Amino acid sequence: MWAKFKRSVFINLAPRIIYFFIWIIFLTCKKSFSKTNLTNEPCVVLFWHGRLALMSFAYVHWWENGQNPQRRAKVIISDHKDGEIIARVISFFGIGAIRGSSSKGAVKALAQSFRELKSGTDVIITPDGPRGPYHSVADGAVVIAQKQNAQIQILNYEASKFWQLKSWDKMIIPKPFSEISYTLSPPFSVTGMELEVAREQIKKEMEK
Numbered sequence: 474m475w476a477k478f479k480r481s482v483f484i485n486l487a488p489r490i491i492y493f494f495i496w497i498i499f500l501t502c503k504k505s506f507s508k509t510n511l512t513n514e515p516c517v518v519l520f521w522h523g524r525l526a527l528m529s530f531a532y533v534h535w536w537e538n539g540q541n542p543q544r545r546a547k548v549i550i551s552d553h554k555d556g557e558i559i560a561r562v563i564s565f566f567g568i569g570a571i572r573g574s575s576s577k578g579a580v581k582a583l584a585q586s587f588r589e590l591k592s593g594t595d596v597i598i599t600p601d602g603p604r605g606p607y608h609s610v611a612d613g614a615v616v617i618a619q620k621q622n623a624q625i626q627i628l629n630y631e632a633s634k635f636w637q638l639k640s641w642d643k644m645i646i647p648k649p650f651s652e653i654s655y656t657l658s659p660p661f662s663v664t665g666m667e668l669e670v671a672r673e674q675i676k677k678e679m680e681k
Contacts, residue, residue, distance in 0.1 A: 484554070488561035495562075499530055501649040502632075506534050507656040511544070512626065515590045516660060517618045518546065519679060520628040522602040523642035525559070529566040531628050531655050536595075537567065546595035547571050549586065549613075551603035552578050571596070583617065590621045597628075600675065605641040608680070610672040615663060619671070624660035627679050 520528055536544055547569035550556045560570040571589065573582025586596045600614040601607060618625050631654050632647035647653050661678060663671035 480554075484557060484561075487558050488565070491558070491562050492565045495527055495529070498647055498649050499527060499653075502647055503652045504530075505652070505654050506531075509626075509657040509659060510540055511535055511595070511657070512624050512660045514624065515593050515621075516595050516624045516626055517590075517614065517621075518595055518597045518626050518628055519600055519614060519675065520597070521608060521642070521679065522599040522605075523607075523640075523644045524628070524630055525599065525602075525642075526644060526646045527630060527653065528628060529563050529568060531630070531657070532563075532566055532568050532597075534655065535657060544593075544595070545569065546597050547589055548597040549573065549582050549599075553603065556603060569594075579613065583613065586617045587621060590617070590623055596623075600679075601642065607641055607643060608676070610675045610679075612668060612672070614675060615668055615671045618662075619664055619666075622662075622664050624662050625675065625678070626660050627658035627681075628656070629658075629679075630655045 532546060536546055548563060549571045550560050552572050556572065560572070563570065571582050571585045573579055589596055596617060598614045598617070600610040617623070632645060632651045634648040634651035636646045636648060638644040638646070658678060658681070663674055666674065
C-alpha cells in the first residue's frame, strides 16, 4: 500500500515539477520559429523522441497561436508509467494524448489515430519512441499517414547550449539563456510507397 501511495504522489507531483522547470527554461531563452505553416488538411507531425523536452512550445506556436487557433493535435504516448507523466505534462498545454505504442496498445492507438485525422485533429508521433532504437522510424507513422492519405510535417528544435542525457534517445534539454530554434518542415507525402521506402524517406526528411 505504501508503494502505491508513493507512486501516486510521484505521478501527480512529477508532471507539475517538469512543467514548471521547462517553463523557466523557455522564458529565459531567446526563441525563433520557422515561417512554415501547417497544411490546410489534418496531417501527421513527427519529431524525434530526444526533442520531447521543450516541444510543447511548438504546439503553442503553430496550433494555439497559429493561423487556425481552433485546430488541435494529439500525441501518441505509450501506456507505460513514463508515458503517463508525459501525458499529464502536455495536458497542461492543452495537448491531448492517444495512448498506446508499438509494444502495447498498438491497435487501439492506430484506430484512434485514424478517427482523429478523420475528425480534423492532427496526430503527432515520435517515430523512434517510446524505447528506440535511436532515430529509427517505426511502421506506425507510415501506416497512419498512408491509410489516411495524410501529409507529413517534421518538427524539430536546436539549442545553442544544452544538456544531453545519457538515455537511449540522447534527449536534448536546452540550458537557460540559450538560443532555441524551432522548425516545421514543408509537407511531404509517402502515399503509394513501399513500407521500407517510406520509412527511409521519412528518416531522410527528419535528418535534414
